[in-house]
Amino acid sequence: MSVETVARVDADLDHVSEGARPKKLLLRALAGERTERPPIWLMRQAGRYLPEYHGVREAAGGMVGLCNSPEHAVEVTLQPIRRFPLDAAILFADLPQIAAALGQTLEYRVGDGPVLSPSVRSGSDITEILSASRLHEKLAPIYETVRQLTLALPEEVALIGYAGAPWTVATYMVEGRGGGSTEHAVVKQWALSDPVGFQPLIDLLTGAIIEFLDRQVQAGAEAIQLFESWAGILAGPLFQRWCVKPVATIVAALKAKHPGVPIIAFPRGAGLAYDGFAQATGVDCVGLDSTVPLGWAAQKVQRELGRCVQGNLDPQLLVAGGPALHSETDRILRSLAEGPFVFNLGHGIVKTTPPEHVAALARQVRSWSGAQ
Numbered sequence: 001m002s003v004e005t006v007a008r009v010d011a012d013l014d015h016v017s018e019g020a021r022p023k024k025l026l027l028r029a030l031a032g033e034r035t036e037r038p039p040i041w042l043m044r045q046a047g048r049y050l051p052e053y054h055g056v057r058e059a060a061g062g063m064v065g066l067c068n069s070p071e072h073a074v075e076v077t078l079q080p081i082r083r084f085p086l087d088a089a090i091l092f093a094d095l096p097q098i099a100a101a102l103g104q105t106l107e108y109r110v111g112d113g114p115v116l117s118p119s120v121r122s123g124s125d126i127t128e129i130l131s132a133s134r135l136h137e138k139l140a141p142i143y144e145t146v147r148q149l150t151l152a153l154p155e156e157v158a159l160i161g162y163a164g165a166p167w168t169v170a171t172y173m174v175e176g177r178g179g180g181s182t183e184h185a186v187v188k189q190w191a192l193s194d195p196v197g198f199q200p201l202i203d204l205l206t207g208a209i210i211e212f213l214d215r216q217v218q219a220g221a222e223a224i225q226l227f228e229s230w231a232g233i234l235a236g237p238l239f240q241r242w243c244v245k246p247v248a249t250i251v252a253a254l255k256a257k258h259p260g261v262p263i264i265a266f267p268r269g270a271g272l273a274y275d276g277f278a279q280a281t282g283v284d285c286v287g288l289d290s291t292v293p294l295g296w297a298a299q300k301v302q303r304e305l306g307r308c309v310q311g312n313l314d315p316q317l318l319v320a321g322g323p324a325l326h327s328e329t330d331r332i333l334r335s336l337a338e339g340p341f342v343f344n345l346g347h348g349i350v351k352t353t354p355p356e357h358v359a360a361l362a363r364q365v366r367s368w369s370g371a372q
């Protein structure tokens with residue numbers, strides 16, 4: 001363990017010793033500790049693959065209603081915790097809600113995911129469509145969900161708050177469309193050809209995300225995940241300017257206010273830039289997508305930087321189940337559980353996942369006791 005890691009662990013233990021409870025497994029791993037077994041949670045662990053989710057979504061009047069109703073959002077956050085022995089819950093909300101709080105209209109269309117309108121395409125759109133003046137009023141139901149979850153969760157389960165990182169949120173705000181937009185031609189053209197005009201959008205989002213996450217922590221979130229789901233469509237100086245720099249600004253601001261709250265970032269598709277991203281942003285843990293080679297991540301991030309990694313089972317293996325799931329889970333554990341590690345997927349659970357495969361995975365990770 002590096003000197004820096006030891007110092008971070010000490011600082012964190014100081015912070016937690018106030019309430020004499022033993023520290024939760026997830027928080028120990030994020031602090032850089034190699035734990036007796038890795039904690040496990042899964043991106044998108046709440047949602048459509050669980051039959052009990054659908055009724056609550058309907059009762060709330062759809063996805064927008066669900067995210068804005070603390071009572072229903074708490075219920076769907078707890079559903080996977082009741083079924084599976086997971087070490088963390090993630091706040092149920094959705095990534096484009098911050099864009100709606102800034103002034104766009106958010107709808108969910110079947111087959112297209114979240115749709116934001118009107119699209120933000122120019123400097124005048126930024127000033128005419130967007131304003132942070134009602135940010136907290138619009139996001140208040142999310143803070144209330146966090147507050148209620150702190151009371152409802154079992155004692156050993158950690159609560160993760162989250163936000164999209166500025167670049168990823170901007171892609172939705174500019175493209176307008178959700179799941180259907182794969183080329184990201186419009187947002188890339190703007191960022192590439194008019195960086196000075198695009199910068200105010202990233203700056204507005206960076207400030208709003210800092211405030212959003214600060215309020216989630218004040219309401220009781222114990223760790224934060226920043227989703228940079230579209231990191232992989234930028235390279236070189238563009239990756240530095242639009243992903244690394246804004247995330248580093250957010251991490252520095254949150255660390256100044258809440259030094260004991262660990263931050264995970266998930267720069268999906270960052271490839272060989274993963275370790276540089278971890279170093280330059282100062283995050284406590286990086287979420288690895290399924291393509292990241294395990295030995296490389298263990299060497300570069302766990303050993304050389306002394307940081308925690310999270311990941312990275314292919315979500316399709318969780319659909320497949322059986323021996324394929326078992327042996328790949330074992331390979332990930334053998335490769336990464338020698339250092340600080342949080343077991344997770346390499347991207348979100350897909351809706352065709354059989355819940356019994358999630359149960360089998362959680363059992364396997366929980367029974368891990370080192371290389372056999």
Ligand SMILES: Cc1c2[nH]c(c1CCC(=O)O)Cc1[nH]c(c(CCC(=O)O)c1C)Cc1[nH]c(c(CCC(=O)O)c1C)Cc1[nH]c(c(C)c1CCC(=O)O)C2
Nearest residue numbers: 043044045046047091092093094095113114179227229348
């Ligand atoms: C990019 C992104 C979004 N949302 C999110 C991301 C980052 C992670 C990633 O890269 O997948 C993050 C997210 N979205 C949701 C959560 C809730 C908590 C959890 O993980 O359990 C979280 C953490 C709920 C959701 N977000 C969404 C659903 C499905 C809504 C429904 O019930 O119809 C849920 C449960 C919809 C959504 N929301 C988004 C898309 C692209 C879609 C459509 C694709 C899809 O349907 O899976 C935006």
